[in-house]
Amino acid sequence: MSSSDVVEQVRALAGRVAGSYGLEVFDVQFRREGRGLVLRVQIDRPGPAATAEESVSVEDCAHVSRELSAMLDVEDVVSDAYTLEVSSPGLDRPLRRADDYRRFSGRRAKLVMREPVDGQKYFRGRLGGVDQDAVLIDAEDGRRHRVPIGVITRANLEVEF
Numbered sequence: 001m002s003s004s005d006v007v008e009q010v011r012a013l014a015g016r017v018a019g020s021y022g023l024e025v026f027d028v029q030f031r032r033e034g035r036g037l038v039l040r041v042q043i044d045r046p047g048p049a050a051t052a053e054e055s056v057s058v059e060d061c062a063h064v065s066r067e068l069s070a071m072l073d074v075e076d077v078v079s080d081a082y083t084l085e086v087s088s089p090g091l092d093r094p095l096r097r098a099d100d101y102r103r104f105s106g107r108r109a110k111l112v113m114r115e116p117v118d119g120q121k122y123f124r125g126r127l128g129g130v131d132q133d134a135v136l137i138d139a140e141d142g143r144r145h146r147v148p149i150g151v152i153t154r155a156n157l158e159v160e161f
Contacts, residue, residue, distance in 0.1 A: 113153060
C-alpha cells in the first residue's frame, strides 16, 4: 500500500476517533525516519483555542492514541512495524486555510511569501482576518497589508506570553 493510501485511511479512522471527543484531525504524516516508520497524527479542537483550557490536552492525545492504535491493529492499515505519535499542532501551529486565518484573527503570526507583497517576502504582525482571498496582517511596520493566500508559502502563529 502506498504512503498516500495509508495517510488517507488513517485520516478517516483518526477522524472518527477524534470526532467522538469533539476534536478534528489537523494533519497526518507517514514517513521513514532514522528510527523506522513513524505515523504522526495531529489533532485539534475546533474554535478559537486561545487559552490552554481550550486547547488539545495530553489526555485528549492519550485517548485518541489508544483508540486509534486499536483500530489500526484491527484494520491492519500498516503491515510493517511503526511508531504512532498523536499530538496537537502546537502553540506555533501552521496556518494553512482561510479558516485558520479567521479563527486566529488578533493573534501574532509570521507569513512567508513566494513573491513580494508591498515590497516584502516576509511579514510578522497581528492577524486581521481574511478579506476575500487575502490575509490581513497588521505588520510591525505599523501598516496593514493584504497578502493573497495563494502567495503564502509558510505561515505560523507566534507564541505569546
